[in-house]
Amino acid sequence: MESVRVTYRARVDANEVEARADALLLEQSVELPRAAVTDPFVEREILGEVEEIAAEAPGSFRITIAFPVATTALDPAQLLNVLFGNSSLQEEIELADVEFPPSVFEAFGGPRYGVAGLREAAGVHGRPLTCTALKPMGLSAKALAKLCETFARAGIDVIKDDHGLADHPFCRFEERVAACQMAVERAADATGRLALYVPSVTGTAETVATQLRFAEGRGVRAVMVSPMLIGLPVLWQLVHGKTELPILAHPAFGGALRIAPETLFGKIFRLFGADAVIYPSFGGRFAYGEERCRRLAHVLRRPWGPLRPALPVPAGGMTVERVPELVDFYGSDTMLLIGGSLYEAGEALLERSRAFVDSVRAAGGTQT
Numbered sequence: 237m238e239s240v241r242v243t244y245r246a247r248v249d250a251n252e253v254e255a256r257a258d259a260l261l262l263e264q265s266v267e268l269p270r271a272a273v274t275d276p277f278v279e280r281e282i283l284g285e286v287e288e289i290a291a292e293a294p295g296s297f298r299i300t301i302a303f304p305v306a307t308t309a310l311d312p313a314q315l316l317n318v319l320f321g322n323s324s325l326q327e328e329i330e331l332a333d334v335e336f337p338p339s340v341f342e343a344f345g346g347p348r349y350g351v352a353g354l355r356e357a358a359g360v361h362g363r364p365l366t367c368t369a370l371k372p373m374g375l376s377a378k379a380l381a382k383l384c385e386t387f388a389r390a391g392i393d394v395i396k397d398d399h400g401l402a403d404h405p406f407c408r409f410e411e412r413v414a415a416c417q418m419a420v421e422r423a424a425d426a427t428g429r430l431a432l433y434v435p436s437v438t439g440t441a442e443t444v445a446t447q448l449r450f451a452e453g454r455g456v457r458a459v460m461v462s463p464m465l466i467g468l469p470v471l472w473q474l475v476h477g478k479t480e481l482p483i484l485a486h487p488a489f490g491g492a493l494r495i496a497p498e499t500l501f502g503k504i505f506r507l508f509g510a511d512a513v514i515y516p517s518f519g520g521r522f523a524y525g526e527e528r529c530r531r532l533a534h535v536l537r538r539p540w541g542p543l544r545p546a547l548p549v550p551a552g553g554m555t556v557e558r559v560p561e562l563v564d565f566y567g568s569d570t571m572l573l574i575g576g577s578l579y580e581a582g583e584a585l586l587e588r589s590r591a592f593v594d595s596v597r598a599a600g601g602t603q604t
Contacts (some may be wrong), residue, residue: 239302244295245330245496247299257286257299260329263322265307280509281306286592299308310343310472312469312508318425325419330494334503341541347511348475349482350544351537354511357457357482358393358432363600364563365571365604366391366593367549370580371398377407381415383585387578388431390421390589392573396421396460399441399486403443409435410450418453434484436460437507441470448479458511464489468508475509484549485510497528502535512547512571517562520553526565533566549573556592563599572596 242264248256258270265283266273273279275450277441281304288300308315320331349357358365370380380401387395387585395416403409413435419535424430437447439457444466452461459481463471465488474483485505490497495504497515505513513536516522518529533548550566581588 237281238305238339240305240315240318240337240340241287241300241302241335242331243298243333243496244323245292245332246299247295247328247496248297248535249295250291250297253289253297253299257301260323261286261301261562262298264301264318264320265303272335277511280310296493305337305339308340310340312344312472315344316371316468316504320493320574324493327494330496332496333499336507336541337388338541340507341543344472344507345476345509346507346540346543348467348544349475349511351547352524353570354458354482355545359429360393362568364487364566364568364596365393366590366596367394367551367571367573368592369396369397369398369573369575370401371406371575371579373398373400373404373407375596376416377412380412381419382405382565383436384416384433385419385423386586387589388420389427390586391427391429392431392589394432394434394458396434396484396573398575399436399438399460399462399488401436402438403447409447413447413451413453413456417456418461421455432458434458434460436462436486438462438466441466441473444470444474445478450480452481456481458484460484460486461510462486463505463510464487468504471505471510476530482511483509483515484512487516491505497524497536498531501542502532506536506540506543510546511544512549513571514549514551516552517550517554519558520551522552524552530565533570545569547571551575556588556595558598559592563596568600 256452286301287302289299303318307318323329379441384395416433420431420433436445463485501513501515516524536548537545549571554574555577578588
C-alpha cells in the first residue's frame with residue numbers, strides 16, 4: 237500500500253513523545269480516540285502508522301508517520317488537510333518534511349515548464365536569469381510602465397509586478413498589464429530582446445481566472461501568483477487547465493503556518509506546479525541563513541520522481557554588489573531578483589540596471 241510519509245517536529249517531553257506521536261496519527265487521519273476505531277477497513281486502509289520517533293535535541297523530536305495515499309483522495313485541498321490540518325492548530329507541532337509516492341507525483345504533476353521552460357521563455361541559457369520588481373504600490377500604470385521599459389532596455393530578463401500590486405483604484409490591473417506589456421515590446425524594438433513581463437494575478441479564484449484571460453489576451457508570457465494568499469489548490473487548478481503560461485510563485489503569507497520553508501516552498505509549491513519559486517535569500521532583510529537557502533535551492537532543483545525541477549528565485553534585499561557572491565553560491569540555474577538596490581540609483585536607474593545585467597553575465601557566463 238502506497239503511503240505519504242510525513243515528518244513532524246514536536247516540542248514535547250521524552251516521556252510524552254510516544255503518546256504524542258499516536259495522537260498525531262489519529263488527529264491527521266480518523267480524528268477519533270484509538271478505542272473508537274473498530275472498523276477493519278478503517279484500521280487497515282486509513283489509519284496508517286507511526287514509522288519513526290527520533291530525538292533532535294532535549295525536548296524536540298522528529299516523528300515520521302505514514303498515511304495511506306487513500307486518505308488524500310489525490311485532491312489538492314485534502315492532501316494539505318492530511319499533511320497538516322488540525323495539527324497546525326497545535327503550537328508544539330511543526331510540519332518538517334514530506335515524501336510522496338509515485339501515485340501522488342502522477343496525480344499532481346509538478347511544474348509544467350520548470351527550469352528549462354523558463355529559460356526558453358526568457359531566451360537565456362548558460363547563466364542565471366536577471367529579475368526585478370515593479371514598485372512601489374501607489375504609482376500609476378503609466379509610471380510603472382515607464383519603469384518597466386527602463387528595466388527592459390537595460391537588458392533585465394524578467395520584470396515582474398511586486399506582489400503588492402493588485403487591482404487598485406489608482407492603478408487598475410488591466411491598465412497596468414496592457415501598459416507594461418506594451419513597454420517591454422517597445423524596448424524589444426530598440427534592443428532586439430523581448431523581456432518577460434510577469435504580472436501578479438491575485439484575488440478570488442474567479443478574479444484570478446479573469447485576470448489570467450486578460451493577460452493572455454495582451455500577449456503576456458508568464459504570470460506570478462502568491463499561492464498562500466489565493467490558496468494552494470487554486471495554484472494547482474491554474475496549472476491544470478486554467479492557463480498555459482509559466483507560473484512564478486511568491487512566498488507571501490508563507491510564514492503564517494509552522495511549516496519548514498524547504499517543505500512548503502521547496503516541495504509543496506513544486507508539487508502543485510510552480511515553475512519558479514521566490515524565497516528570501518541570506519544576507520538580506522529576512523532571517524534565512526545560508527544553509528536554509530542552500531537546501532531550498534537544492535530541493536527545488538534536485539531530481540524528484542518524474543517532476544521537472546523548479547527555478548530558485550532568491551530575493552529580499554539583495555544588492556548588485558553581491559552578484560558575484562550570489563552566483564557563486566546558487567549557480568547558473570537561478571533567477572536573481574534585485575529591486576531596492578536598483579531603485580536607490582534614482583535618475584541613474586538605467587545605468588544601475590545595466591550594471592546588474594553586466595555583473596550577472598560576468599559572474600555566470602556571457603551566453604544569452
